[in-house]
Amino acid sequence: MVFIKPNKTRLNWSSRDPYTCLSQNISKNLAPTSNVFSTAEVINAKASYKVNDTLQIRITARDVNNVIKTCGGDYFRVKLYTAETQSSWSIDVTNDLGNGSYIADVTLRWPGKVAVIVTLVHSSEALRVLRRIRDLEPGRTVFKGRYLRTLDSGVETSEDVMCLPKVIRNHSLCNFTDERLGYPWFCVAPSKETLSCADWKLYVNDPKLSEKYTIRAVSKEELNIFKM
Numbered sequence: 001m002v003f004i005k006p007n008k009t010r011l012n013w014s015s016r017d018p019y020t021c022l023s024q025n026i027s028k029n030l031a032p033t034s035n036v037f038s039t040a041e042v043i044n045a046k047a048s049y050k051v052n053d054t055l056q057i058r059i060t061a062r063d064v065n066n067v068i069k070t071c072g073g074d075y076f077r078v079k080l081y082t083a084e085t086q087s088s089w090s091i092d093v094t095n096d097l098g099n100g101s102y103i104a105d106v107t108l109r110w111p112g113k114v115a116v117i118v119t120l121v122h123s124s125e126a127l128r129v130l131r132r133i134r135d136l137e138p139g140r141t142v143f144k145g146r147y148l149r150t151l152d153s154g155v156e157t158s159e160d161v162m163c164l165p166k167v168i169r170n171h172s173l174c175n176f177t178d179e180r181l182g183y184p185w186f187c188v189a190p191s192k193e194t195l196s197c198a199d200w201k202l203y204v205n206d207p208k209l210s211e212k213y214t215i216r217a218v219s220k221e222e223l224n225i226f227k228m
Contacts, residue, residue, distance in 0.1 A: 031063035032225050033074045033123035038062045040078075040118040049108050055080075059093065059102040059118060064228055069100035073124030078104045079117040085110070092121075129222045133214065142210040145187040145203040147195045159195055161188040163203050174200060 043056040059076050061069040079090035087110050095103040108114065122130070145163040150156050162168065165184050172189040174197035187200060215223065 035120035163187040
């Protein structure tokens with residue numbers, strides 16, 4: 001991210017909703033916030049600082065076309081770093097002015113030369129997609145459950161199936177919901193005649209299937225946001 005010289009312009013403290021961008025529709029012509037074109041400047045710049053002084057940084061969000069954003073909702077992070085001592089300190093930027101500008105107040109915690117690194121973690125457009133998946137498409141993490149049983153012959157038989165904290169459509173299910181906590185938990189029923197729901201033993205996270213399952217909930221336009 002580019003750092004520019006501070007100017008003497010007063011801050012425009014906006015009362016607009018910082019999440020206005022999150023309500024905009026995703027389209028093919030969408031221009032998400034850019035980590036390349038967005039800029040940051042030290043507002044209270046001076047020749048030297050003391051330990052525990054506050055460094056105030058203003059971030060101006062720009063989109064992939066280098067146009068200044070007019071609404072907030074982006075997720076920025078500021079990191080202070082000193083190479084000589086390998087010291088570092090980072091904070092999430094929470095002061096969103098709602099107009100494409102953000103203010104970060106970072107405490108200087110050690111003496112020495114400090115590099116300031118500002119990173120765009122997620123654009124407001126990407127956060128809109130993530131919030132939709134979280135709120136409307138819960139349970140995107142897929143687990144692999146295992147049924148295991150030792151037959152009378154002494155031979156072990158097992159079967160791995162998909163498990164989710166919600167009903168899995170078009171499958172016969174074993175309901176392992178904890179009635180005390182009310183947390184839903186379902187696994188596909190075993191297809192082997194020698195196994196039953198009572199033979200369920202364990203489960204593990206399946207990252208590859210989780211990724212595939214999540215991508216199915218994202219449109220092509222939304223997926224492109226994370227590639228910009």
